[in-house]
Amino acid sequence: MSEIKEKNIPWVEKYRPQTIKDLIGFEKISNKLKKFIDEFFILQTKYRNLRKEIKTISDPSVLRKKKLQLKSFQLKMIRNKAVLLIGPAGVGKTTIAYALANDYNMSVIELNASDVRTEDAIQNKLHETVKSTNLLTFTKKKSRGKLILIDEVDGLHGQSDRGGVKALLNIISISKFPLILTCNFRDKKLKxxxxxxxxxxxxxxxxxxxxKVLRKISTNENLKISDEQIKHIAVESNGDYRSSINDLQALTQSSLQIDEETLANINIKRDTDTEVQIFMDKMFATHRIKDAKKIIDDVLGPVIDFRTIHKWINENLLSFITKRYDLHFAFDNLAYADRILGYIGRTQDYAHLSYYFDILAGVRFxxxxxxxxxxxxxxxxxxFRTRAVPDDEIALKLQKLYNMSLNSIMKEIRPNLNLFLKFPIGLKEYLASILQExxxxxxxxxxN
Amino acid sequence: MAEKPDFNLISQTMYVPGDLKTIPLWRIKYRPLMLDSIEIYYPKIYKQLKGYSKARNIPHLIFVGPEGGGKTLLAELLARELLQSEFSINYKLLFADDPIGKAERNESKKQGRISTRRIGSGAGSVRRFRPFIQMRVRPFLSNRKFGDAPFKILTIKNFHRLDVEQQAFRRLMEKYSNNCRIIIVTNKISGIIDPIISRCQLIMVPYLPSHLFNMLIKSICDKEKIDAKLDTLNYLNRITHFNIGKALDLLQLTNLTYNSININNLSKMRSKLSSSLVKDLFIQTSKGKFPLIRRTLREIFKQKSLSKSEILVELSRVVMQLPLERKLRVLYLDLIATTDFESIESNDDEIQLNKLLSQMMLVGTEL
Known part of the structure; x- marks a missing residue:
């Protein structure tokens, strides 16, 4: 019975590393995290000692001083209580948190995107756990409490998880245990x-x-795979451990071998440049607007989203269209699509997004x-960054002479000065004395 | 009164290095240093400013007027009159549109304070002020005045270019008003928020009337021993839009290259000075090679760091300058105006400009 069960477990769970030693390619990050946890415990013991000290003091003036010290210490603690891991999906953020907890003998309490995470829900779930010590701490001698893992913080949605960030901050401020938060990118709402x-x-x-990881799994599962095939899967996964392991499992579901055809045919992610290449080729080969729309729809993914697809087209349009009339119509369509996108961004009126795709498909025709x-x-x-910072001292020194802003000095004064310098009126010597050159x-x- | 010239000399040397009279650029050489010397040109404003200097007190001021009309100069002269010998220490000129460098930004980040709140989103977070306020304005305002000057004076040029920072001045103006007065210089009063306008005294600095402008230029010409006729001067003020600094630069350059000043030479010099890259861009549109056009456009983006609207303005200027057929000129201007209006809501500047250039290419190669 247990064997059948084990077969059905996804390999991602089955081969999840249990300790930090098992992790491959995480030296820097694991060192940082270890330092964070160690520091946390040092601060906590210091804090406890301070509190014990206060209880023994009776002199009111000293007591007041110590209490102030305690308060400032608390504020310092808040900044060292939690750490935020930022990285793309499947690189092992959750795994490293579990492995860390295992090494330190802590029990993990996880809250992830599948839970409802409104302000009240977070309060109800975590408020007590964060304050009270673990039962296991009394039984196990070495256990050092809990590690609270809040997964996918950027999944806190505006409507359904209202007040989530506020509640998280509150939890961090009252927590007695270290927290690890994970998210995929720097989101504005998490500021x-x-x-x-x-x-x-x-x-x-x-x-x-x-x-390396794939090789380890394949030897464990007695798979007959060549090094080249493993490398192929590893490269195609685009730096994602989870999807590469999933791919391996899917490919070897029926047999222990992988034949070349299935490997080539299986639709694994490609890198963006070739993806766009294929997209452009396909789009300009179609004859129906429906097909063109569908091709645009297919190419959209995490890397190329609808906000950047028209920029890709703009960059590479010239190699597909050469006639003047065609170019005019294509750019007209592109500019119109761009304006619709700007309108959507300003008003958040996503009902107009379908027109954007229609007009974009019109570029082909x-x-x-x-x-x-x-x-x-x-x-x-x-x-292009318009308004780059003119970071030179010459302009700053000229500014004192002319009483003008840097921008207008770059635009108006400098070209004129160049012309002046051709004539022997003593300007060169004067400028040299000012600029000390x-x-x-x-x-x-x-x-320059 | 006998000591006055000495004071001026000291402040000169502190503010502009070297003796002003020996600087070979007319634009700087003939910049006045006394409030009295501008009485002829700005009679009404002179009276008002003289009143302030007699009372040794000013409210916060706003100077409004077109470019190159002498607003900053007036502010500086008023400050010289009020602060006398301590001018160079107690006066500061700031530019609102100067970009803030990386070093300055990092320094301002360090100066944030940790909030003392324990609950809520502000708990333990670092509160930071805007770098412009924190690094450039606040240190000058909060430090005490020096010597027996009545107060410090801070002049901020192009004030309308500040966005959110304007709000900070509502508080700053009241808090430090004992120590420091603020003079705002702008050419766009609608860009300034109402609460700031209500805290200040407004002074309009219009164009110099053409006879006064001609008189000013004529006096400088006399000092430099140049002949300039009246119609030449009229032409000069028309092409420079009464911008005194620009006019002097143009005059000196023409004098140096052609040794005589007349309408013909001025117009030649002017066409030399106007920007060439945008002109190249326009000429390339009539040749019908789009990759070339795009390369030039990117060059402009990169080298000159012009924005979309600035490029459009330059293009329309080029269209007006070049000898084109009347109908064609109207057509080009129509295209430029349409693009400028439509691209208010746009997302990507380059795509909009590409569209315009492809249209212009079509027009240029057809006709």
Whole structure:
């Protein structure tokens, strides 16, 4: 009976590392977390000693001083109580928290996105647990209390989980135990949390590390897989441990081997450049607007979302469309789609989003010929920072002379000064004395 | 009164390095240093400012007027008159649109305070002020005045470019009003919030009337021993839009290159000075190669750090300057205006400009 059960367990759970030693490729992060937990316990013992000391004191003036000290210590404690792990999905944020708890002999209390997390719910669930000590602490000698893991903090939704962040901050301030929070990216609505809590970035896993893990599993399960196949899966998973293990399990569900065809055909994630390449090729090969819309719909995912797809098209349009008339119509459509997106962003009126896709699909039908480019490289969209900081001292010194803002000095004054410098009116010497530079260097400095 | 010139000399050397009279740029050389020397040009404002200096007291002030009309100069002269010998220490000029560097931003982050609240979203968090206020304004306002000056004076140029920081001034103006007065210089009064306008005295600095402008330029020409006729001066004030600094720069450059000043030489010089990259962009649209156009556009974005609206303004200027057919010019302007209006709601600036340029390319190559 137990064997059948074991077979059905997903490998992700079955091979989840139990201690930090088992983890591959997490040295830096685990060191940071260990330091955090150690520091937490040191601070806690200090705090307890201080409280004990206060109980013995009777002199009122000293007592007041000590109480103030205690209060400031509490504030310091709040900042060291919790840590926030930020990283993409499946890189092992939850795993490392469990492994850490195992190493320190702590019991984990987890709250994840499947639970309702309104203000009241969080209060009800955690308020008592956070304050009271564990029963196990009395039985087990080495146990050091609880570790509270709040998973997927960015999943706190506005409507259904109202007041969640506020409640979390409250819990952090009263907690007696260390907390570990995880989220996928820096979300604006969690700003209060970022200000308070130290955050650690967990980056994507390297393909070597993933293939090591996969190799370990395959030897345990007696799979007959070549190194190349493992490497293929590791690279295609794009730094995600969980999905790579899931892929491995799915591929070897029926037999212990993987044949090349299934490996090639299974639709694993590709990197974005080739994805866009295929998307553009497909889109300009269709003849019906329905198909074009469907192709746009398919390409949208976590990396290319609907907010950036038109920028990708804008960047790579020129290699697909060459005629002047076609270009005009294509850019007209693109600009219109962009305006609709801006409107949606401003008003949050997502009912208009379908028009955005319709107009974007229309870009394909601006093309009047059937010629497709051969082997054109796809480039990612580029970003320009308008209003860059003019970080040079020359402009700052000229500013004192002219009483003008840096921006207008860069635009108006400098080109004029360049012209002035051609004439021998003693300007070069004067500027050299102001800028404290060599006379010969002055024209170059102004020109920059 | 005998000591007055000495005071001025000291403040000069502290403020602008070197003796002003020897600077070869007319724009700086002929900048007045006494309030009395501008009496002829701004008679009404002079009376008001002189009244302030007699009373040795000013309210917070706002100078409003077009670009290059002398607002900052007036503020500086008033401060010189009031602060006398302590001018260079008690006066500061700030630019609201100057970007804040990384070092300054980090320094201001360090100066935040930990909140003493224990519950709620503010618990234990670090409260920070805006870097512009924290690093540039507050230290000057809160430090005490120096010597026997009545107060300090802080001048903030282009005040309308501040966004949220304007709100901070509501409190700052009241809190430090004993120690420091604030002079706001702007050319767009609608960009300033009402509570600040109500705390200040408004002073309008209009264009110099053309006869006064001509008189000013004429006096400088006389000092430099140059002949300038009346119609030349009229032409000069028309093309520089009464911007005194620009006019002086143009005048000096023309004098240096052509050794004589007339309408012909001025217009030649002016066409040299106008920006060339946007002009290139416009000319390329008539050649019909879009990859080339896009490269130039990105060059403009990168090198000149112009924004979308600034590029559109430059383009319309180029269209007005170039010798085009009348109908074509109207068509181009129509395209530019339509793009500017439509792109109010846009998301990506480059896509909007690409659209305009592809349209212009079509028009330019067809006709």
């Amino acid at each position: 209060g949390l970022f200000d308070l809590v130290e955050s650690i970035n967990v980056s994507k896993a390297l393909p070597q590390d993933i293939s 601006a093309k009047s010929d059937d010629l497709l480019p051969k082997n054109k490289l796809i480039r990612p969209p580029r970003w 060599d006379v010969k260097k002055v024209p170059k400095l102004i020109a």
